Amino acid sequence: MAELGITPVKDYKNPFPRNWLTTGLWIVVAGYLLYTVQSLGLSWSRFSEGLQHAGTLLDRMFPPNFSRWELLFSGLAESLEIAIISSVVGIFFSLFFGLFAARNLMPNIVSVPMRGFIALCRSFHPIIVAILFVKSVGFGALAGILTLIIASVGFIAKLFAEAIEEISLKQVEAIRATGASFTSVILFSVLPQVFSRFIGFSTYQLDSNLRNSTMVGIVGAGGLGGTLFSAFQRFDYDFVSAILITIIALILFWEFLSNVVRSIFSE
């Protein structure tokens, strides 16, 4: 070594020193796992017992039973109806609510209560909203439609208001300088700048409403979820698997359809 003129490095530094923050995080996670397993009463015996149940359940789910396809089809049709109607109404309302909630167009006295209302629409899970509507308007599709309208407003109106707040104000000033009325300002300077994003939010919400419309039925708000829940309660697991396959197929088909629509409009 010495005749080659190379001296071995004595005090070399580890290029990857121990990061105490990461180590601490790992210890916290491990401690948390121990604590939850204790406090939630999880145990291995219960878990392995469940795995045996899972075997029999899968056995009973296969083959899927499509013999009651009429029931399946009526639930599916109702889910689609709920999704389409609630998306149209919800998107229509969000157009106005979003405009009123935009801070650069409206005075605080309008925008602050509007933003509060939109935040309230967003803060509860659709299932909880669905329960309240089922109690107030009864079982059936109407409760599902009202629930998904609330969900659509909470999502689209918020994003639409944010999109309006990001627009360039030069065009707004230019239209205002011509002495245009308020509606003309909105129609010819604000909407053209945000319309493509609004279409994007709306297609996303249509997709999300379709997924949720297969779920709100669990609490009695119409659609395929109700069929699914009653099949679960009657232990008709082969019918359950038929419904699940239908839901997955519907969502895959919908994604294919929305890709087609998107390619038509992006040309």
Added chain:
Amino acid sequence: MSEVDSNIDRHWQRFTLKQKLSRYAVYLSFMIALILSLRTVQVIPEFFYDAPEQIADLFSRMWPISFEFYQISVHDAMIETLNIATLGTLVTLVFAVPLAFMNASNIVDSPWSHWVAKFFLVSSRSINSLVWALLFVAIFGPGVIAGVLAIAFRSVGFIGKLLAEAIEEINMGSVEALRATGAPWGAVLLKGYWPQVKPAFFSIVLFRWDINVRESAVLGLVGAGGIGIVLNNSMNLFEWQQVAMSLIAIFVIVILAEVLVVNIRKHLI
């Protein structure tokens, strides 16, 4: 001269005939779908006119809110809900991280692995968490374990997809440098990929945790533990004042979780 004139007279159109026709076809089919749904949906109009009155009645029954109910059962159920959300998010990582590796084309370069990973990620996302909860309640019986697994299985698709996208976006320079030194694959993952993915990873996981807190609050309606069970019991007994207390507790927790996540994400990015 005549040639120039004919060029000037040509009418400029933004879209070709095919584009116009396909757009009109989309509008038309959407209108048909809307009209069909409005005609066939089974809605009893009397219920609709009655709705504001009924909603007002519901809220009047909720008042005064029964605050003493918080100590009796809401507090413990709320802690259980938070634990379900957190434990579910941790369990998800066990499945989501390997699937994200399989789905990222700059880690595993094989179409088979991408298809397998895509299949699991898509089926996890297209089944709603309540439906997962129904399945796991059927398997493990009512209780916390079904809730944790429902949250975990639902989140796999979300975390796996976003994490794979984050991995695919990294700069491969440091990975190639590590590979050139002959580092084993574990070291390449830990010192090449991980430091670049780390901020995205934590922000995805925190975002999902926030969603999971919302979702775990309703899982109890199908018997999978948490505040939902308390809510369901009070509703079945028509104890609307207790329902109001549970709803307020959920509202506060959801807002707190969102504020916490937004603040941590600000520091991360």
